[in-house]
Amino acid sequence: MSVLEVKHLKKSFGPVRAVEDISFSVTAGEIFTIIGPNGAGKTTTLEMIEGLVPPDEGEITFGEMDWRKNAAAIKKKIGVQPQSSAMFDLLTPEENLNLFASFYDRSRSAEDILQLVNLTDHRKKHVKKLSGGQRQRLAIGLAMISDPEIIFLDEPTTGLDPQARRNIWDIVLQLKELGKTTILTTHYMEEAEKLSDRVCIVDQGKVISIDTPAALIDQLTEEREVHLIFLDGADAAESAALFSDDLGSVSRTERDGSSLTIWTAHPEDTLYQLFSYTKERNFQVEQVSIREMSLEDVFIAFTGKEWRD
Template identity: 75%
Template sequence: MPILEVNQLQKSFGDIHAVQGISFSVEPGEVFTIIGPNGAGKTTTLEMIEGLMAPDTGEIHFGELNWKQHAIEIKKKIGVQPQSSAMFDLLTPKENLDLFASFYDKARSTAEILEIVNLTDHQNNQVKKLSGGQRQRLAIGLAMISDPEIIFLDEPTTGLDPQARRNIWEIITQLKSLNKTTILTTHYMEEAEKLSDRVCIVDQGRVVTLDSPSNLIEKLTKEREVRLSFQDGETAALDGELFSNQLESVIRTEREGTSLKLWTLNPEDTLLNLFKFTKEKDYLLEQVSIREMSLEDVFIAYTGKEWRD
C-alpha cells in the first residue's frame, strides 16, 4: 500500500494555474524525487502535500489519513526540512535538536541524530559558526527529530560545494537504510539520478513522466554516442566515417576535423569493428569514449528546456 497518494491536485493564484491535475503515489522506504523547470509547480505541490496550503481541488492521502480529518496524526508522521531562518543561531546544534524534540510526544535521541548527520564533533558550536553544509545537515536532523515515516527535503544541497553535497547524499542513503521514505526536490540531475528510486518530472503544473532513472533513460533511446579522435589527421577521420557508415549498428555519424562522433545501437561491436579497421589502416586514435544518456537528456526531451544548476 502506498504511504502517500496524491490525486488530481490543482492550485491557482489568480490567473496563474500553478498545479493542474498532478497525481502520483509514493511507496514506503523509497526516495521519490520531484524535478522540473522553474515555475513548474514543484514547490506548490510540495507545500500542499506538507499541509502548508490547501489545494483548490484534489486529494492527498497518507495511507488512511487525510489533512481535513487527521491533521494532527499526519504531522506526527512527516518531517519537513526547515529553512535556515527557522534555526536559532545562538544555540548549538544539540540545543536546537533538544528544543525541537520537546515539541513532540515521541522524539529520536539527539545523540543519534547528531551521529547520523555527522555533527557530533560540532554539537556544542553555535549554529551561526557552522558552515553552509553543516547547517544543511542540521536542518535534515531537525526534520528527523520526531522520527517521522516521511521526510521532505526541498533542494537540500543547493549552494553547497561538491564535498558538502556528497555529505548530504550519504545522509539520504542512511535514511533509506533506516526505511524512511524521502521526498526530495533538487536542481542537480546527477543527484536525482544517483539517489532516486523514482523520479517525477513536472512541467507547467503537470506530471510529464514518472519512473526509475534507469527506466526513463532506457525509454528515451537505446542509442549510444561514441566519440573518436584521430591522431593521423582529417583524412583518417574521413576514412573512419566512411567505414562507420557501412556498419549496420551505426545509425548516423558526424565529423569535425579529426574528431568523429557516431550513434550506434551496439557500441561494443561497433568499437570492435572500428579498432580492427584502424589497426589495418595503421591509424592512431588519440581518444575514444562512449557517452551514456543521462537523466538530463530525459529532462530536456520531456520539457524542451535545458537544465542549469
C-alpha cells in the first residue's frame, strides 16, 4: 500500500531549477532511499514533501491527504530529523526529548527513544558534550518522539566515522522492524545498498531510475571482472590471456605485466577452465578476486559521471 505519492514536483530558486521533474511513490514499511550527488535536488525534494518548502508545481499526497487541506493531520503522521542547530545544547538528551514530546498530543516515552537510539547511558549529559554520532542518533530520536508512521532522514550519516555510521544503520533497520516507513537521502553508495528496499537515483533535479539495489545492478550488466596475479610473471599472464580470449564466456581481457583482468558473464565456469589450463602448464596464481558491480557503477553508467561528494 502506498503511503506517499509524489507527482511531477518542480522547484526553482531564482534562475536555478533545483528540482526539474520528480515523481515516485513509497510503500508502507519500506526504506526508500534517494541518492545523488550534492546539488542533485535531494534535500529540496525532501523539504517539499515535509511541507517546509512549497513546490512550484506538482502534487504530494499521503494517502488521501495533502498539505493544502490536511496539514495538521500530516504533521502528526510524519517525523523529521532536525538539524543539529535545532537541539538545545545546554539540555540533556532526555530533556530535549521531553521538550519535543510536549509539542505533540501523543508521543513515545523518552525512555523508549533513548533505548532505541542507544543513548540511555548519556541521558544526563549536556548535548554540547555529545559526539557527532551521538548527536545524530539523538536527532533520529527526536524525529521518532511523536511515534510517526513515516520518518524522513536527510543524509543522517554525513561526516561520521565508519563505526558511528554503522550505528545509524542499525537504528534505521530497527525502525523497519517497528513497521515504520523511512525515507532517507544519502550520497554514500554502500549505505544505500545495505539499507534500502528501493533506491531512487536523482541527478540534476530528475529521477534517473527507481528499483531495488539488486535490480539496478542487474540492469547494468551480468558481467563480472575477474582479476588474477601470476607468480610466474608476465609470460604466464600473457599465455593465460590468449587462452581466455578463446573462451566463449569471456568478452574481453586486459593484461598489465603479471596481472590479468577478465570480463565474463560466467566467472565460475571461466575460472574452472582457466585453472585447468594453468595447472597443465604449472603456472602459479598468487591472487584471484571477483569484483561485483555496485550502485556506484550503476550511477556512473546511468549518468555518465564520476561520483561527486
